Amino acid sequence: TKPVVLHLQSLPLEPRAAEDLHSKFENLFIWEQADPAAFLAEKGASIRGVVTGVRPWVNQELLDKLPNVEIVSSNTVGLDKVDVSLCKERGVSVTNTPDVLTDCTADTALALLLACMRQIPAAHQYVCDGRWPKEGDYPVTNKVSGKRVGVVGLGRIGAAIGKRLEGFGCPISYYSRSKKPQYPEYNYYNSVVELARNSDILVVACALEKATTKIINREVLDALGPTGFVVNIARGPVIDEAELVKALVEKRVAGAGLDVFVNEPEVPKELLSMANVVVQPHVGSATYETRNAMANLVVENLVAHFSGKPLLTPV
Numbered sequence: 001t002k003p004v005v006l007h008l009q010s011l012p013l014e015p016r017a018a019e020d021l022h023s024k025f026e027n028l029f030i031w032e033q034a035d036p037a038a039f040l041a042e043k044g045a046s047i048r049g050v051v052t053g054v055r056p057w058v059n060q061e062l063l064d065k066l067p068n069v070e071i072v073s074s075n076t077v078g079l080d081k082v083d084v085s086l087c088k089e090r091g092v093s094v095t096n097t098p099d100v101l102t103d104c105t106a107d108t109a110l111a112l113l114l115a116c117m118r119q120i121p122a123a124h125q126y127v128c129d130g131r132w133p134k135e136g137d138y139p140v141t142n143k144v145s146g147k148r149v150g151v152v153g154l155g156r157i158g159a160a161i162g163k164r165l166e167g168f169g170c171p172i173s174y175y176s177r178s179k180k181p182q183y184p185e186y187n188y189y190n191s192v193v194e195l196a197r198n199s200d201i202l203v204v205a206c207a208l209e210k211a212t213t214k215i216i217n218r219e220v221l222d223a224l225g226p227t228g229f230v231v232n233i234a235r236g237p238v239i240d241e242a243e244l245v246k247a248l249v250e251k252r253v254a255g256a257g258l259d260v261f262v263n264e265p266e267v268p269k270e271l272l273s274m275a276n277v278v279v280q281p282h283v284g285s286a287t288y289e290t291r292n293a294m295a296n297l298v299v300e301n302l303v304a305h306f307s308g309k310p311l312l313t314p315v
């Protein structure tokens with residue numbers, strides 16, 4: 001009999017990975033269940049694997065219903081929705097999708113940075129609305145090249161963002177829990193406020209954890225100041241969103257490029273009508289190439305686990 005795998009979020013699968021998934025596992029899809037609670041009460045004990053993503057919670061409430069689960073394979077690099085320590089305690093393996101999404105997420109940060117500082121969406125709209133011939137040239141915007149960049153969280157994605165911005169002649173500084181000897185050319189700050197005070201652009205690329213929740217608060221935003229820009233490709237709650245909205249409305253910061261929000265898919269309405277604010281619907285990793293690579297990893301980790309081989313990307 002095939003191992004039973006519960007899917008909490010759908011995977012965009014290439015044919016080969018889909019074939020693997022469907023030939024090797026019995027797949028149960030939570031979104032096909034009229035009564036998910038009753039379904040879990042009936043089937044929970046048979047479930048040995050879980051596929052999850054950026055929205056569902058894999059917490060004690062769920063894990064208690066899955067007494068025989070062996071592996072949680074998440075189609076994300078960020079694991080803020082998975083109770084990893086409880087999984088460890090219960091002997092449940094956890095895998096994620098690092099590395100394969102680094103480039104696209106870093107590309108998205110650059111796109112947001114250029115888009116908000118150069119007001120690309122608003123300027124595009126200006127042309128589309130026929131305003132150029134009537135109202136004349138679009139107002140001038142902000143130079144990107146050479147600006148001082150502060151990266152909050154110099155992990156794989158933060159480092160890929162730094163590398164790209166080196167190409168723009170930007171001096172790079174960072175905040176991280178500890179200094180990273182592998183980046184001697186970057187300035188280290190052990191305080192986000194100090195980083196912000198010495199940056200023109202703050203790019204947030206840290207994991208969401210207790211310690212990083214609202215790490216970008218009012219004090220940090222005021223240290224960045226009225227000419228500073230914020231880019232967030234990490235998770236919404238790393239920024240005090242209400243304070244960011246206030247700072248943008250009151251022009252205490254110059255603009256923002258945001259891929260992630262506190263209550264996705266809801267976005268504060270104040271952010272929708274400012275030329276210096278660009279929003280995206282959490283699409284950092286959303287390219288054909290990267291989403292395929294992520295989904296393949298999710299399936300390959302399940303296959304490895306159930307054939308007794310080492311996991312590809314264990315947490």
Ligand code: 8YV
Binds near residue numbers: 054055076078079284
């Ligand atoms: C999501 C992400 O995985 O990897 C992460 O942590 O936030 C995204 O890449 C994506 O939305 C698929 O669920």
